[in-house]
Each structure stands twice: as C-alpha cells, then as structure tokens.
Amino acid sequence: MLSSLAKTFTDLFFPLHCFGCGQEGAIACRACLAAIPETEYQECPVCRRPYQKNGAVCRNCRKATAIDGLFVARPYRHRLLRRLVFALKYRFIDAATEPLVSLLAESIIHHPLSLPDLVIPVPLHSRRLRFRGFNQAEVLAEKLMKQLLPGEPIPVRADLLQRTRFTKPQMKTNSKSERLANLSDAFAVPIEAAGPLVGQYVWLIDDVATTGTTLDECARALKNAGAKSVWGIVIAR
Ligand SMILES: [Zn+2]
Numbered sequence: 159m160l161s162s163l164a165k166t167f168t169d170l171f172f173p174l175h176c177f178g179c180g181q182e183g184a185i186a187c188r189a190c191l192a193a194i195p196e197t198e199y200q201e202c203p204v205c206r207r208p209y210q211k212n213g214a215v216c217r218n219c220r221k222a223t224a225i226d227g228l229f230v231a232r233p234y235r236h237r238l239l240r241r242l243v244f245a246l247k248y249r250f251i252d253a254a255t256e257p258l259v260s261l262l263a264e265s266i267i268h269h270p271l272s273l274p275d276l277v278i279p280v281p282l283h284s285r286r287l288r289f290r291g292f293n294q295a296e297v298l299a300e301k302l303m304k305q306l307l308p309g310e311p312i313p314v315r316a317d318l319l320q321r322t323r324f325t326k327p328q329m330k331t332n333s334k335s336e337r338l339a340n341l342s343d344a345f346a347v348p349i350e351a352a353g354p355l356v357g358q359y360v361w362l363i364d365d366v367a368t369t370g371t372t373l374d375e376c377a378r379a380l381k382n383a384g385a386k387s388v389w390g391i392v393i394a395r
C-alpha cells in the first residue's frame with residue numbers, strides 16, 4: 159500500500175486514465191463502468207446449465223463438486239472488466255479495487271442471495287503472498303462486506319483456510335487432469351480453525367473463477383472441517 163504522501167506524488171505525476179475511454183481522473187470512469195453488463199443468467203458452475211437460481215449447482219452435478227453454488231457478477235469477456243481484473247491481480251493497482259468492488263456489490267444487491275455467517279477469501283500460498291504483498295481476494299472480501307453491510311459486519315476470516323502447496327497458476331495448466339492434480343490437497347483448514355466453521359454458511363470470495371477447480375477444492379476443505387454450505391462469489395467468469 160502506498161503512503162498518502164507517495165500516493166499524492168503518484169497522482170501528480172502519473173494521473174489515472176480510464177482504461178475504457180482514456181478520460182483522465184480514474185482508472186474506470188463512471189460511464190464506462192456503467193456499461194459493463196451484469197451476467198446475463200446464472201448457471202450451474204459444473205455443467206454450465208443456464209438459469210440456475212443465483213448460480214446454484216444443478217441436481218445432476220451435486221455429487222461432482224463440494225461447492226453449493228457459484229455467483230458470477232459480470233462476464234469476463236468484457237474488455238474493460240478484464241483490464242481491471244488484470245490490473246488488480248498482476249500490476250497491483252490499488253485504484254482497480256474500488257470499481258471492481260462496486261460492480262460486485264451492485265450485482266449481489268440485485269439478486270436474492272442470502273447473507274452468509276462467514277466470509278473467506280481464496281488464499282494465496284505464503285510464497286506468492288510475499289511476492290505480491292497482498293491477497294487480492296482478501297482485499298476484495300474486506301471491502302465488499304464493508305460496502306454491503308457498513309453497520310453490522312459479517313466476519314471476513316482469512317485465517318480459516320490455507321493454501322498448503324505451492325501450485326502453478328490455473329491458467330498455466332493444460333489439461334483437466336493436470337488442473338486437478340495441481341490442486342489436490344492444495345488447501346487445508348488449520349486444526350485450530352475448524353471450530354468456527356462447524357455448521358456455518360460460507361461465502362468464498364475470489365476475483366475470477368476460471369474452471370471452478372480452485373473453489374471446489376476450497377469448499378471441500380471447508381466442508382471436511384464442518385462447514386454446512388459453501389458458495390463461491392466472484393466478480394467474473
Ligand atoms: Zn471511460
């Protein structure tokens with residue numbers, strides 16, 4: 159995070175320009191942001207069957223995944239959205255967080271999602287965390303919950319789930335079996351963290367879901383530790 163002095167300096171000499179239209183002032187201007195559509199319909203995260211309520215796993219796929227549903231706020235194919243997500247993830251741009259959180263919060267408000275007991279960001283391995291300096295999913299989760307419920311916060315618990323194996327980014331894996339092998343046993347609930355999960359309805363937050371394998375593996379670990387239901391909540395897929 160930049161100190162406010164450093165931030166003022168950066169703003170003076172490197173003013174932000176909208177990734178959409180180039181206008182000066184913000185990384186995404188109001189008009190371009192408003193032009194990013196919501197996901198047209200929510201689908202089963204496993205077989206992609208359309209029109210599932212909030213992205214619930216369909217009846218046929220329940221045995222195939224540990225996750226109960228995946229809510230996707232916006233379509234990843236939208237160019238400005240992709241650029242914002244990329245900026246947040248790979249170029250560590252703070253300014254991308256706020257518009258992304260608003261897009262996610264707005265979509266959640268438009269859907270009848272019930273609020274969880276606990277919110278858990280998809281963890282980064284400690285090695286990647288050291289390199290990047292922050293977990294973008296954790297930043298999103300914190301800001302999202304503050305925006306959704308400023309008065310009565312639902313706890314965001316980054317300590318309840320750990321990434322125990324250093325894995326390749328999912329985008330760099332080739333086949334489905336490679337992806338599964340890459341992630342199997344990659345996540346664990348620390349022994350002392352199991353108690354708070356028992357019987358809980360959890361939101362698992364990430365920026366983007368690609369194949370859904372990461373969320374599935376996270377949900378499996380949380381359910382093994384007693385979580386009752388686990389929903390993935392992502393900005394884009
Ligand atoms: Zn613009």
Ligand SMILES: [Zn+2]
Binds near residue numbers: 204207215218
């Ligand atoms: Zn399905």
